[in-house]
Amino acid sequence: MSPPRPCRIAPSLLSADFARLGEEVRAVIAAGADLVHFDVMDNHYVPNLTIGPLVCEAIRPHSSVPIDVHLMVEPVDRIVPDFAKAGATFITFHPEASRHVDRTIGLIRESGCRPGLVFNPATPLAWLDHTIDKLDMVLLMSVNPGFGGQSFLPHVLPKLEEARRRVDAARARTGREILLEVDGGVKIDNIAAIAKAGADTFVAGSAVFGAKDYRATIAAMRAAVAAA
Ligand code: DX5
Ligand code: ZN
Numbered sequence: 240m241s242p243p244r245p246c247r248i249a250p251s252l253l254s255a256d257f258a259r260l261g262e263e264v265r266a267v268i269a270a271g272a273d274l275v276h277f278d279v280m281d282n283h284y285v286p287n288l289t290i291g292p293l294v295c296e297a298i299r300p301h302s303s304v305p306i307d308v309h310l311m312v313e314p315v316d317r318i319v320p321d322f323a324k325a326g327a328t329f330i331t332f333h334p335e336a337s338r339h340v341d342r343t344i345g346l347i348r349e350s351g352c353r354p355g356l357v358f359n360p361a362t363p364l365a366w367l368d369h370t371i372d373k374l375d376m377v378l379l380m381s382v383n384p385g386f387g388g389q390s391f392l393p394h395v396l397p398k399l400e401e402a403r404r405r406v407d408a409a410r411a412r413t414g415r416e417i418l419l420e421v422d423g424g425v426k427i428d429n430i431a432a433i434a435k436a437g438a439d440t441f442v443a444g445s446a447v448f449g450a451k452d453y454r455a456t457i458a459a460m461r462a463a464v465a466a467a
């Protein structure tokens with residue numbers, strides 16, 4: 240029997256209280272978060288505006304876990320070194336937002352961070368054909384990017400199964416671990432189905448920060464994944 244797949248919970252700061260961000264980061268880590276998901280929106284690639292490298296740098300001393308920077312910006316390359324300096328661990332980007340995807344992946348790696356590609360609901364996994372061996376993360380969006388609190392799009396589940404096959408095949412070939420993350424509308428009541436379809440890393444914004452008890456929510460998510 241193969242060992243159980245890991246279950247990493249990555250609360251998205253998008254739904255945290257921005258006036259108390261350091262405190263929120265510490266609270267969610269104390270409650271069991273494995274990663275902190277950091278949503279960067281530019282009001283250009285997506286119709287919303289959030290936080291940048293200065294805020295990443297400000298929360299870094301509050302975080303004892305990896306910071307998972309999700310870039311929803313266009314262009315991508317200019318801002319990558321800034322996030323590396325600001326303490327990002329993972330940097331993921333949308334391939335449509337970069338003119339030269341291979342170059343951007345290389346830039347993230349050279350900056351000392353772990354690169355990942357993000358797939359919108361309608362973006363084909365074919366972008367993995369010539370990139371997967373250079374990636375540390377594959378992130379499937381289960382909402383259209385730009386806002387927290389949207390509903391999970393169920394047609395992403397079969398796509399997730401296909402992504403799992405590709406990630407496992409790459410791992411069998413190279414031995415490298417690639418995280419398979421899902422982002423958007425992840426809740427206690429659908430996380431089991433998402434885990435079954437192949438995800439090992441789960442972004443949850445409103446489900447965690449909208450709850451009174453972060454610890455109970457993260458524990459319930461982990462229990463649902465374990466039972467799946
Ligand atoms: C959406 C962001 C998500 C968002 C998820 O564009 O990338 O990370 O915060 O929020 P929920 O979990 O509320 O859907
Ligand atoms: Zn995100």
